[in-house]
Amino acid sequence: MSEAYRHSRPIWLDNDVKVVKVIDQRCLPHEFVVSDLKTVGDVVRAIKEMVVRGAPLIGVTGALGVYLATLNSPDQTIENDYLIKACNRLKSARPTAVNLKWAVDRVLERILAEKDDDKKIVAARTEAAKIAEQEVENCRKIGEYGFRLIDEIRRRKSNQTVNLLTHCNAGYLACIEYGTATAPIYAAFEKGIDIHVWVDETRPLNQGARLTAWELAKHGVKHTIVVDSAAGYLMQRGKVDMVIVGADRTTYTGDVANKIGTYPVALAAKDNCIPFYVALPSSTFDWSLRDGLREIAIEERDPDEIRFIHGLNEDQRTSVLVPAAESPAKNFAFDITPARLITGLITERGICKATEQDIRRLFPEK
Amino acid sequence: MSEAYRHSRPIWLDNDVKVVKVIDQRCLPHEFVVSDLKTVGDVVRAIKEMVVRGAPLIGVTGALGVYLATLNSPDQTIENDYLIKACNRLKSARPTAVNLKWAVDRVLERILAEKDDDKKIVAARTEAAKIAEQEVENCRKIGEYGFRLIDEIRRRKSNQTVNLLTHCNAGYLACIEYGTATAPIYAAFEKGIDIHVWVDETRPLNQGARLTAWELAKHGVKHTIVVDSAAGYLMQRGKVDMVIVGADRTTYTGDVANKIGTYPVALAAKDNCIPFYVALPSSTFDWSLRDGLREIAIEERDPDEIRFIHGLNEDQRTSVLVPAAESPAKNFAFDITPARLITGLITERGICKATEQDIRRLFPEK
Numbered sequence: 037m038s039e040a041y042r043h044s045r046p047i048w049l050d051n052d053v054k055v056v057k058v059i060d061q062r063c064l065p066h067e068f069v070v071s072d073l074k075t076v077g078d079v080v081r082a083i084k085e086m087v088v089r090g091a092p093l094i095g096v097t098g099a100l101g102v103y104l105a106t107l108n109s110p111d112q113t114i115e116n117d118y119l120i121k122a123c124n125r126l127k128s129a130r131p132t133a134v135n136l137k138w139a140v141d142r143v144l145e146r147i148l149a150e151k152d153d154d155k156k157i158v159a160a161r162t163e164a165a166k167i168a169e170q171e172v173e174n175c176r177k178i179g180e181y182g183f184r185l186i187d188e189i190r191r192r193k194s195n196q197t198v199n200l201l202t203h204c205n206a207g208y209l210a211c212i213e214y215g216t217a218t219a220p221i222y223a224a225f226e227k228g229i230d231i232h233v234w235v236d237e238t239r240p241l242n243q244g245a246r247l248t249a250w251e252l253a254k255h256g257v258k259h260t261i262v263v264d265s266a267a268g269y270l271m272q273r274g275k276v277d278m279v280i281v282g283a284d285r286t287t288y289t290g291d292v293a294n295k296i297g298t299y300p301v302a303l304a305a306k307d308n309c310i311p312f313y314v315a316l317p318s319s320t321f322d323w324s325l326r327d328g329l330r331e332i333a334i335e336e337r338d339p340d341e342i343r344f345i346h347g348l349n350e351d352q353r354t355s356v357l358v359p360a361a362e363s364p365a366k367n368f369a370f371d372i373t374p375a376r377l378i379t380g381l382i383t384e385r386g387i388c389k390a391t392e393q394d395i396r397r398l399f400p401e402k
Numbered sequence: 403m404s405e406a407y408r409h410s411r412p413i414w415l416d417n418d419v420k421v422v423k424v425i426d427q428r429c430l431p432h433e434f435v436v437s438d439l440k441t442v443g444d445v446v447r448a449i450k451e452m453v454v455r456g457a458p459l460i461g462v463t464g465a466l467g468v469y470l471a472t473l474n475s476p477d478q479t480i481e482n483d484y485l486i487k488a489c490n491r492l493k494s495a496r497p498t499a500v501n502l503k504w505a506v507d508r509v510l511e512r513i514l515a516e517k518d519d520d521k522k523i524v525a526a527r528t529e530a531a532k533i534a535e536q537e538v539e540n541c542r543k544i545g546e547y548g549f550r551l552i553d554e555i556r557r558r559k560s561n562q563t564v565n566l567l568t569h570c571n572a573g574y575l576a577c578i579e580y581g582t583a584t585a586p587i588y589a590a591f592e593k594g595i596d597i598h599v600w601v602d603e604t605r606p607l608n609q610g611a612r613l614t615a616w617e618l619a620k621h622g623v624k625h626t627i628v629v630d631s632a633a634g635y636l637m638q639r640g641k642v643d644m645v646i647v648g649a650d651r652t653t654y655t656g657d658v659a660n661k662i663g664t665y666p667v668a669l670a671a672k673d674n675c676i677p678f679y680v681a682l683p684s685s686t687f688d689w690s691l692r693d694g695l696r697e698i699a700i701e702e703r704d705p706d707e708i709r710f711i712h713g714l715n716e717d718q719r720t721s722v723l724v725p726a727a728e729s730p731a732k733n734f735a736f737d738i739t740p741a742r743l744i745t746g747l748i749t750e751r752g753i754c755k756a757t758e759q760d761i762r763r764l765f766p767e768k
Binding site for chain 2: 065066237240249250259261266267268270272297299300301334342343344345348349354355359361362364365370
């Protein structure tokens with residue numbers, strides 16, 4: 037445990053740079069477990085089983101997975117075919133988050149430019165590290181831009197508490213540092229703004245209740261957990277000033293795939309004239325997609341994630357079955373929030389409307 | 403257990419008519435426990451702790467609570483003051499469901515018209531039984547009227563599966579027989595329509611996953627549990643033909659207080675042009691209220707209902723703590739669905755729009 041607490045990041049390389057270390061996010065907040073990932077198979081499993089989760093972190097984990105592939109080539113030389121196969125395995129671990137594909141392809145491309153095997157290995161590690169540092173810097177900038185929105189609400193409310201609402205965990209645990217949705221929150225907190233965060237528990241895996249609440253508590257940010265379906269009620273009663281969520285994939289027209297339940301929160305925000313912002317690094321854009329509803333593949337996961345709930349019982353992590361054993365369930369992991377419901381996107385290059393025109397204004401090279 | 407299974411109703415009088423028996427709905431579906439209610443205090447606790455829940459059932463339980471009060475008068479005669487105090491205790495057990503107040507006041511009024519103590523006791527029992535039978539008949543009629551809506555969808559879909567979605571449990575467990583939201587579903591099922599029901603798990607107490615799924619399974623109705631926040635996604639994908647929910651209190655203008663999360667389901671239905679119906683007996687109308695958002699008191703319950711989740715672990719009913727022990731939560735039990743989001747109300751007198759004019763057309767005497 038002591039080892040883990042030394043690291044404020046959810047992923048890092050061991051001292052011998054041969055093992056990827058990750059916080060097992062399934063065990064939080066009740067237990068702090070660090071897992072070793074030594075092979076591509078380990079990485080695929082960690083992503084699939086949500087030992088790691090969150091679009092930016094999945095991207096960095098995938099990138100380090102390519103690096104592990106270069107370390108563990110079964111042949112004497114690192115064949116391109118072998119590498120490409122390993123990358124395809126990595127990319128298929130989770131279908132919705134676009135960062136995974138983006139990061140894996142970026143490292144692969146970098147390696148393919150090298151001839152020498154040793155150079156390939158170093159190139160992979162360096163590129164993965166670059167991606168990680170870039171995501172940290174992106175999140176820091178998202179915090180700076182998003183802070184201005186919160187500060188504007190503070191001014192309008194004459195320094196009364198600013199109430200934010202977030203869904204799932206788009207905190208540093210989902211990223212590397214700062215988080216995406218939480219970056220403006222942490223920035224506002226550090227600048228002394230009186231903020232309070234409503235944390236959707238985020239069924240089925242309760243990332244809000246388990247991870248976001250834990251993160252916010254560690255930082256000392258006031259917060260309250262509510263059931264996901266209470267977000268609408270809070271807004272009806274004027275208890276929310278602004279919503280900030282993360283994203284798993286965003287079309288160039290501004291449609292956002294994010295954790296299941298984001299869409300109803302956006303509907304409620306719209307119905308109550310509350311600003312609804314999505315915070316995302318540019319790695320979360322999918323520049324090939326125009327229509328989120330038609331074109332983004334939504335992952336369907338094991339129904340037991342709904343039927344069984346994990347938590348603490350007499351100091352032991354365990355799970356309980358909620359419905360009758362034979363009751364069937366279906367587990368859709370994401371939904372699509374159409375651009376028309378989104379007030380704006382907070383990116384590392386600034387804030388834009390969720391429209392093709394305004395997104396391209398910030399990213400003219402795409 | 404054998405005793406319990408003899409009864410298809412969630413409440414009944416013991417053979418000696420001195421004890422009210424109820425199914426303890428907190429234990430379902432994993433255990434079938436019958437509780438004895440012998441005093442007003444027992445009834446208040448059973449309602450508060452949700453041993454019984456659901457607007458019509460709470461009403462009947464309250465009515466039988468008044469009967470128990472007449473049985474257990476501490477004085478030699480049943481004083482009016484004593485009765486009124488007992489009724490006030492009963493009515494305050496849960497603030498949102500209007501049926502409780504309605505049923506308790508109705509039995510009280512009936513008793514106050516009697517002089518003789520023995521007659522008071524019989525009058526109370528008879529009036530409570532009358533209310534129960536009337537609710538059964540109301541639910542049967544709601545089923546008949548609501549069936550026509552489902553049958554119309556079946557016709558339009560050329561006999562393809564009709565997909566319904568419901569939130570919480572407005573089944574026979576919440577009523578006496580048939581249920582409110584489930585009455586049209588059972589009617590359609592019995593007439594051979596191919597139906598499938600999406601069951602919102604309904605956090606925090608999971609009445610959908612625990613009770614509705616269990617009820618539907620017992621009847622053989624096809625169903626699938628989803629997390630509450632997936633209702634929007636299902637609608638985005640065209641997987642829902644109609645929503646039916648129950649109600650805890652309805653204004654004469656058609657605003658509906660119902661289990662937390664009903665409002666976001668209604669928003670999603672509106673956004674996807676899916677009919678959203680509320681099934682309710684007339685006892686659920688509050689004829690004194692015009693504006694649901696301003697005038698309906700919303701109960702706030704123990705946050706531990708969110709933080710701890712109950713279920714089965716190694717054949718034992720137990721609970722797990724999901725967030726960190728020190729994480730705060732807030733537990734709002736209901737929300738308000740504004741009339742503008744409701745396609746229609748299904749009552750025992752027929753279907754009407756959620757408007758004052760159309761509601762008064764069905765209930766001209768109010």
